[in-house]
Amino acid sequence: MTFARGKRWLPARYISGILPNSPKDATHSRYNIENLSWRCSAVSILKKAYKRYLLDAMSAMALGLFASLIIGTILGQLAKIEFLSFLTPFSTIVGASSPVVGAAIGVAVGYGLKATPLALFSCAAVGALGYSGDFNFTGAADFVPAFVSGGPLGAYIAAIVAAELGTLVKGKTKLDIIVVPIVAVVSGGLVARFLNPPITVATNALQDFLAMATTLQPIPMGIVISVCFGLILTAPISSAALAAVIFAGDPATMDTGLLLAAGAATVGCSCQMVGFGVASYRENRVGGLIAQGVGTSMLQVGNILKHPAILVPATLTSAILGPLATTVLPMYNASVAAGMGTSGFVGQLGTWEVMSLYESAGPILIKMALLHIILPAALSLAISEFMRKRGWIHEGDMKLDL
Numbered sequence: 001m002t003f004a005r006g007k008r009w010l011p012a013r014y015i016s017g018i019l020p021n022s023p024k025d026a027t028h029s030r031y032n033i034e035n036l037s038w039r040c041s042a043v044s045i046l047k048k049a050y051k052r053y054l055l056d057a058m059s060a061m062a063l064g065l066f067a068s069l070i071i072g073t074i075l076g077q078l079a080k081i082e083f084l085s086f087l088t089p090f091s092t093i094v095g096a097s098s099p100v101v102g103a104a105i106g107v108a109v110g111y112g113l114k115a116t117p118l119a120l121f122s123c124a125a126v127g128a129l130g131y132s133g134d135f136n137f138t139g140a141a142d143f144v145p146a147f148v149s150g151g152p153l154g155a156y157i158a159a160i161v162a163a164e165l166g167t168l169v170k171g172k173t174k175l176d177i178i179v180v181p182i183v184a185v186v187s188g189g190l191v192a193r194f195l196n197p198p199i200t201v202a203t204n205a206l207q208d209f210l211a212m213a214t215t216l217q218p219i220p221m222g223i224v225i226s227v228c229f230g231l232i233l234t235a236p237i238s239s240a241a242l243a244a245v246i247f248a249g250d251p252a253t254m255d256t257g258l259l260l261a262a263g264a265a266t267v268g269c270s271c272q273m274v275g276f277g278v279a280s281y282r283e284n285r286v287g288g289l290i291a292q293g294v295g296t297s298m299l300q301v302g303n304i305l306k307h308p309a310i311l312v313p314a315t316l317t318s319a320i321l322g323p324l325a326t327t328v329l330p331m332y333n334a335s336v337a338a339g340m341g342t343s344g345f346v347g348q349l350g351t352w353e354v355m356s357l358y359e360s361a362g363p364i365l366i367k368m369a370l371l372h373i374i375l376p377a378a379l380s381l382a383i384s385e386f387m388r389k390r391g392w393i394h395e396g397d398m399k400l401d402l
Contacts (some may be wrong), residue, residue, distance in 0.1 A: 021081045028398060039383075053160060054305050057113055058301050059154050061109050061159075062108075064106070065108075065236075066295050067108070069096060071094075072091045072095050075094075076092075089384070096238065097132070097337070102127040103125070103131075104186050106123035106124050106125070106126050109127070115166060116167045118176060119168070120184050122181045126155075126158045126159050128155070130150050130159065131151060142176060151203070151241065157199075158188040161191045162185065169183045210228060216321070218329060221261055222327065223319050225322060226318040226325065229269055230271055230315060233339065233341055236301070238339075241339075242338055246261075251334045252357055256336060259333070265333070266339075267322055267325040267331060268321075271314050271376040272314045272341065273343065273372055274380070275317050276299075276314055276398070277290075277297075281314050281399050283400070288294075288400050291402055296384040303399070317379040317380045318383075332351065332354045336350070337350020337353075352364060380382045
């Protein structure tokens with residue numbers, strides 16, 4: 001049995017105890033029905049906001065990050081080959097410190113939100129502001145930035161505001177060509193101006209926690225560092241930037257514990273990338289394997305928000321292999337490469353450069369093959385298949401729109 005209210009049909013079990021049994025109950029019952037309607041509307045709004053700003057916008061953001069920073073990283077590795085050295089300027093333009101990365105994220109977010117053209121194009125400027133803050137193009141020594149860098153997360157939030165408000169004012173005046181970009185750039189810029197500092201504070205707190213974790217005993221250190229860096233790589237946070245600060249220094253003189261922690265970080269990042277690539281192979285095939293395994297596991301962030309269980313195989317694998325990288329099969333790394341995993345094979349090249357100072361080529365190659373590729377692939381696949389059989393992961397949960 002169902003009851004109608006306006007255009008909404010509600011099952012009897014939701015109406016029981018609300019409809020009046022006598023005229024004197026009518027006023028109280030109307031209040032209850034209106035209260036129920038308000039609650040349903042609030043839930044509906046929250047669901048729409050979750051889908052729009054987390055699922056749609058963040059999935060689009062991952063594509064923007066892939067098309068800029070990740071491709072730049074891959075180009076940077078290719079540029080090290082002598083006959084491909086002409087690619088160096090291209091990799092620099094879309095490097096980790098370039099505002100172009102933020103612009104790509106901004107446009108991607110605007111596209112994901114289906115912003116109007118003028119608002120979409122304005123998101124490029126806003127994304128750059130949110131990502132890198134203010135830019136010292138003149139090289140002045142006394143330059144003081146007005147904006148704090150917010151990284152990928154700062155670009156993402158600022159672009160959402162710019163896209164929404166820019167689209168909102170479209171058609172409200174006859175001067176859209178001026179009004180829409182001004183509203184989008186100013187609103188998004190203000191968000192970047194005032195929201196980036198708290199983002200930086202939170203990032204610094206995370207950085208301090210990870211730095212503390214590098215002082216733990218090898219096994220707990222391996223678990224914490226490997227799992228955390230793997231999750232950070234998949235989240236809209238720059239794992240490379242954190243690694244550059246935490247694992248800074250000359251590998252030849254760096255403390256062994258810090259080198260081991262950097263090695264565990266590389267293993268954790270590799271587990272996420274290779275793990276997702278292999279675990280989702282039945283949905284995404286070779287294209288998805290390469291995009292995630294050599295690109296970034298952040299492509300799965302939209303699916304993770306919808307189906308959190310898919311994060312378990314790669315994360316559990318990193319918790320298993322991280323301690324191996326700090327004890328049985330010790331791995332070293334340093335600086336930015338520690339937070340890159342298999343992205344453009346930066347992590348492997350960094351591992352080779354650091355470990356070649358301490359070991360011969362044979363053991364290094366064997367350990368890299370095992371801990372960066374073979375074991376992450378095997379364990380993630382085994383865990384994901386077990387979870388599929390148990391019904392915890394379903395067909396299509398990890399499908400990417402590539």
